[in-house]
Structure formats: C-alpha cells, structure tokens
Amino acid sequence: MIIKNPEFKISAVSPKQYPDDNLPQIVLVGKSNVGKSSFINTMVNRKRLARTSSEPGKTRQINFYNMDNKFYFVDLPGYGYSKMSKKEQVKVGNFIEEYLSKSKNIALIIFLIDIRHSPTENDRLMYRYVIDSERPCIIIASKADKIAVTKVDDRVQNLQNELNPLHDLKFLPFSAERKIYSDNVWKEIERKLPI
Numbered sequence: 001m002i003i004k005n006p007e008f009k010i011s012a013v014s015p016k017q018y019p020d021d022n023l024p025q026i027v028l029v030g031k032s033n034v035g036k037s038s039f040i041n042t043m044v045n046r047k048r049l050a051r052t053s054s055e056p057g058k059t060r061q062i063n064f065y066n067m068d069n070k071f072y073f074v075d076l077p078g079y080g081y082s083k084m085s086k087k088e089q090v091k092v093g094n095f096i097e098e099y100l101s102k103s104k105n106i107a108l109i110i111f112l113i114d115i116r117h118s119p120t121e122n123d124r125l126m127y128r129y130v131i132d133s134e135r136p137c138i139i140i141a142s143k144a145d146k147i148a149v150t151k152v153d154d155r156v157q158n159l160q161n162e163l164n165p166l167h168d169l170k171f172l173p174f175s176a177e178r179k180i181y182s183d184n185v186w187k188e189i190e191r192k193l194p195i
C-alpha cells in the first residue's frame with residue numbers, strides 16, 4: 001500500500017481526546033526504544049512524521065496519525081524504560097492500558113519485539129494481554145538490520161517458538177534501515193483489515 005498523505009492528527013492523554021470518527025486504528029505496542037515510531041515513518045516513507053530518539057522514552061503520549069482517511073496508525077509510549085521516574089512509568093502504563101481497553105476502533109495490534117533479544121518479562125505480560133484481548137495481532141521482529149540477513153529467518157522462527165509455540169500468529173521481520181521488509185508487512189496488514 002502507498003499512503004499519499006500521512007498526517008499527524010492528535011496527541012491524547014485521555015479517552016475524550018481520542019479521534020471521534022470511526023476509522024480503524026492500527027496500534028503499535030512494544031517496549032521503549034524497540035522502534036515503534038520509526039516503524040510508522042518507514043511504512044509511509046517519511047523521516048520525521050513520528051518523533052524518534054536514540055534515548056528510550058521518546059513517545060510519552062498517544063499519537064494518532066491519519067493515513068489517507070483510511071485508518072490511523074496509533075503510536076503508543078513504550079513500556080519498561082527503567083530510567084523513567086516511577087511516577088512517569090505508572091502514568092505511561094495507565095495511558096497504554098486505558099487506550100487498549102477503551103478505544104472502540106482498534107482493528108489491529110502491531111507488537112514489536114527486538115529481533116536480537118528474547119522477550120522480556122514485560123513483553124510476555126503484554127503478549128498475554130494482547131492475546132486475551134482477542135484482537136487481531138501481528139508480531140514484528142524489529143531492527144532486523146542489526147543481524148546478518150542470512151540469520152533473520154531463523155531468529156524470527158526462534159522468537160515465535162519462544163512466544164507463540166502454537167504458531168497461530170504471524171511473525172515478520174522489519175527494519176527501519178532496510179526497506180526490503182515493508183512490502184510483506186503491508187500485505188499482512190491488508191490481509192488483516194479491509195482498507
């Protein structure tokens with residue numbers, strides 16, 4: 001899919017600020033620094049639509065990006081950033097939970113896990129939460145450029161074996177640096193929701 005006009009819509013901290021139209025929402029979840037904001041930029045070929053940083057904890061609110069009036073990409077703050085104050089971590093955790101439980105228009109969850117690492121305790125908690133929500137979900141193994149191309153498929157398999165031994169979810173590699181993976185991810189998104 002080619003998005004012609006990706007636009008920032010709104011930053012929300014509470015449900016009354018979520019967009020009130022009924023466009024489907026595709027939400028990015030994952031730990032801090034895993035590449036959620038970069039994922040959005042790469043998928044729409046923009047460098048700075050969503051703000052990114054090498055420091056974890058960049059995204060602190062729920063950011064909605066309108067994709068050609070077809071759907072929203074929803075960029076959530078990441079979890080598990082230990083340098084964030086306890087108070088801020090609780091606040092961020094509450095945003096995430098409130099959004100995932102209250103938004104009526106979540107059509108797909110895109111869950112990012114770093115291809116190089118085993119899922120963290122928080123990843124496993126989030127994975128359970130996502131599965132229990134019974135919403136459509138794709139797992140993305142991010143930062144695939146950090147390992148050799150020849151190792152990517154094996155790593156994705158391993159991640160899936162660890163997290164989803166039943167193999168009933170789609171796991172796909174992704175890299176914000178190597179654009180070769182984007183087409184497959186778009187295909188899977190289109191398969192999961194009619195847009």
Ligand SMILES: Nc1nc2c(ncn2[C@@H]2O[C@H](COP(=O)(O)OP(=O)(O)OP(=O)(O)O)[C@@H](O)[C@H]2O)c(=O)[nH]1
Pocket residue numbers: 030031032033034035036037038039051052053054055056057058059060076077078079142143144145146174175176177
């Ligand atoms: N090499 C490489 N670096 C990446 C990739 N994706 C993201 N990064 C880098 O990782 C850092 C974090 O990326 P972000 O997109 O800001 O991560 P995030 O998940 O939105 O982080 P929070 O907003 O803190 O939750 C940045 O320095 C990015 O340039 C990738 O695919 N490959």
Ligand SMILES: [Mg+2]
Pocket residue numbers: 036037038051052058059075076077078
């Ligand atoms: Mg971010």
